[in-house]
Each structure stands twice: as C-alpha cells, then as structure tokens.
Amino acid sequence: LVLVAGSILAITGEAEAIFGIFGGDEKKEKTYTIRAGIGLNDKSAQYKALEKWKQMVEKRSDGRIKMELYHSSQLGDDREMMEALQLGTQEVTCPSTAPIGEFVEGFKVFDLPFLFPNNEAADYVLDSKIGQNLLKKLEDEGMIGLAYWENGFRHLTNSKRPVKTPEDIKGLKVRTMENPMHLAAWREMGANPTPMAFGELFSAMQQGVVDGQENPWGTIYLQNFYEVQDYVTNTGHVYSPFVLMVSEKFYDKLPSDLQTMLRKTAKEVKEYQRRINREMNAEYRKKLKEKMNVTILSSEQKSAFKKAVQPVYDEYKEEIGADLVDSVLQKVEEYQQQ
Ligand code: TK8
Numbered sequence: 001l002v003l004v005a006g007s008i009l010a011i012t013g014e015a016e017a018i019f020g021i022f023g024g025d026e027k028k029e030k031t032y033t034i035r036a037g038i039g040l041n042d043k044s045a046q047y048k049a050l051e052k053w054k055q056m057v058e059k060r061s062d063g064r065i066k067m068e069l070y071h072s073s074q075l076g077d078d079r080e081m082m083e084a085l086q087l088g089t090q091e092v093t094c095p096s097t098a099p100i101g102e103f104v105e106g107f108k109v110f111d112l113p114f115l116f117p118n119n120e121a122a123d124y125v126l127d128s129k130i131g132q133n134l135l136k137k138l139e140d141e142g143m144i145g146l147a148y149w150e151n152g153f154r155h156l157t158n159s160k161r162p163v164k165t166p167e168d169i170k171g172l173k174v175r176t177m178e179n180p181m182h183l184a185a186w187r188e189m190g191a192n193p194t195p196m197a198f199g200e201l202f203s204a205m206q207q208g209v210v211d212g213q214e215n216p217w218g219t220i221y222l223q224n225f226y227e228v229q230d231y232v233t234n235t236g237h238v239y240s241p242f243v244l245m246v247s248e249k250f251y252d253k254l255p256s257d258l259q260t261m262l263r264k265t266a267k268e269v270k271e272y273q274r275r276i277n278r279e280m281n282a283e284y285r286k287k288l289k290e291k292m293n294v295t296i297l298s299s300e301q302k303s304a305f306k307k308a309v310q311p312v313y314d315e316y317k318e319e320i321g322a323d324l325v326d327s328v329l330q331k332v333e334e335y336q337q338q
C-alpha cells in the first residue's frame with residue numbers, strides 16, 4: 001500500500017513538472033541574479049541584514065534567485081545606485097531617505113529636523129499608511145520600495161572643538177548628505193555645510209576638506225571616523241530611515257511568486273535589521289567614549305538646536321507638500337498620546 005501511494009505521488013509530481021514546462025510558464029524555470037549594493041561597510045547592521053535576506057531569498061526561491069552583495073560604495077553611492085536601478089543595470093540598493101528626496105519629493109518629510117522623538121515613533125509613522133504610500137510613489141521613478149530599514153538618529157562629529165551650543169557650530173565645515181534640506185538645517189545652525197557622497201567622506205575629513213559630519217553611533221565607530229574626528233555631540237537632530245528597494249525593470253521580469261517572496265522577506269528582515277541596528281548603536285555609543293571626546297546634551301541644551309532649525313519647517317513645507325507634512329506631524333502626535 002505504501003509503495004502504491006508512493007508511486008502515485010511520484011507520478012503526480014512528474015505530471016506536474018511536465019505540465020509546468022508545457023504549460024508555458026517559462027519564467028518559473030529561469031534563474032535570476034540580484035546585485036545588492038550599499039554604502040556602509042560589511043560590519044554594519046545594514047550589511048548583516050542583507051546577508052540574512054540573501055540566505056532567506058536563496059532558500060525560499062529554491063535557488064531560482066542568487067544574490068551578490070556589495071558594500072562600501074563598491075557599486076557607487078546612494079544616488080548613483082538609485083540611477084542604476086532606474087536603468088536596470090543594478091537590482092537592489094538600500095539608500096538613506098535624504099538622497100531619495102531628490103527623486104520623490106515627499107521623502108524629504110522624514111528628514112525634517114527633530115521630527116521623531118524616538119525610534120518607536122519612527123516605526124509607527126514609517127509602517128503606517130503614510131510611509132507605505134510614499135514607498136508606492138517610488139514606482140513612478142522606476143524603483144520598487146520593499147521596506148523601511150533603519151540608518152538611525154544622527155549625531156555631529158568634528159575635528160575642531162566640543163559642541164555644546166549652536167554657537168559652537170559657527171563656521172564649522174560640515175559634510176551633509178545630498179539633500180538641500182539638510183544643507184538648510186546646517187546653515188540655520190551656523191555651519192558651513194557641503195553636500196558630498198558618503199564614499200568620499202573619510203578622505204575629505206582626513207584631508208581637512210571638511211571639519212565634521214553627522215551619522216549614527218554605529219557608523220561613526222565602524223567606519224573608523226574617530227581616527228579623523230575628536231569630538232562628538234549627541235545632537236540626534238534627525239532620524240535617517242533606509243529604504244530597501246529593487247529595480248522596477250528587474251522586478252517586472254520576475255514571476256509573481258518571487259515578487260511576493262521578495263516583498264515578504266524584506267519585511268521580515270526589517271524587524272531583525274532594526275533590532276540589531278539599535279543594539280549596535282547603543283553599544284558603540286559606549287565604546288566611542290574610549291575613542292573620542294563625547295558631549296551629552298541636557299534636554300535644555302538640545303532645545304537650543306531645535307529652535308535654531310525651526311525655520312526649515314516653513315521653508316520646506318510647500319515643497320514637500322503641506323498636507324503630507326501635517327499628516328506626519330499628526331501621526332507623531334498620535335504616537336505620543338498613546
Ligand atoms: C550609506 C549612506 C550613509 C548615510 C550618509 O550609503 O551618507 O551619511 O548616512 O549611511 O546612506
């Protein structure tokens with residue numbers, strides 16, 4: 001009996017395979033290669049999460065998808081990699097939202113200074129309809145947004161002096177991400193900001209082309225920024241989300257089961273990525289005390305920075321979309337009332 005049942009199963013299996021081939025579903029037989037590139041190095045939470053995603057994707061696609069990972073801007077900087085996704089010459093990248101704002105204006109909303117009071121408020125807004133609708137907008141630009149991962153709260157480092165007040169920032173040459181709103185915020189704080197790709201930053205600091213930069217604790221530590229920067233202040237002036245995205249040109253070639261699997265796994269890994277990123281940021285904040293002069297601001301001291309950047313809200317509200325800005329502010333408020 002067992003034998004009979006076994007051979008019936010075997011026949012059914014074979015029949016299905018033959019059917020599959022003659023059924024014309026050629027896509028199902030094909031294999032695909034994903035080249036995924038990021039700006040941070042292979043010690044980052046971003047890279048560790050990509051490794052996890054690669055494992056999942058290769059396993060769940062039964063080997064139909066193979067993923068190659070590239071870190072440290074090996075495939076280009078955030079903006080260049082997004083352009084490659086548009087052209088279909090690269091399949092996956094995971095930029096900060098700041099450079100995305102140059103492709104889809106609405107993304108600038110998340111880079112408004114001091115928007116999110118903490119990580120959880122960011123999760124609440126990003127994972128809500130508002131965040132998801134913005135991801136959809138990427139499709140008009142040839143990119144499919146899969147999930148929000150996290151870069152994190154950014155803090156100011158510099159090679160000149162401890163920063164305790166906005167006055168201390170006066171005249172500092174600060175590198176910013178490529179987004180005019182970030183430039184405006186640093187101008188309001190009295191700095192002399194310059195936009196620059198992440199891959200050029202270390203040598204720019206080393207050569208004194210810029211005095212400072214801002215990034216999360218993990219990046220400051222793991223990219224060895226402390227070798228060329230003596231001072232860090234926990235400004236926490238903005239929270240940077242990452243967006244894991246895939247080229248629409250590539251995505252459209254995939255059979256629908258693989259499309260669904262990519263979306264699902266990207267969201268599953270999101271939880272892991274955010275968790276280890278937060279753990280790492282906390283750990284490296286401590287470790288940086290051995291490497292740098294660390295200034296921790298009181299909430300009163302922090303208010304002075306908040307006040308200094310307020311004009312950026314009025315300056316950019318229309319450009320971002322007044323309704324969008326209001327709905328995000330309302331959502332943050334809703335989070336705080338919970
Ligand atoms: C990495 C960038 C980087 C960002 C920056 O590609 O440019 O400072 O924080 O992490 O997205």
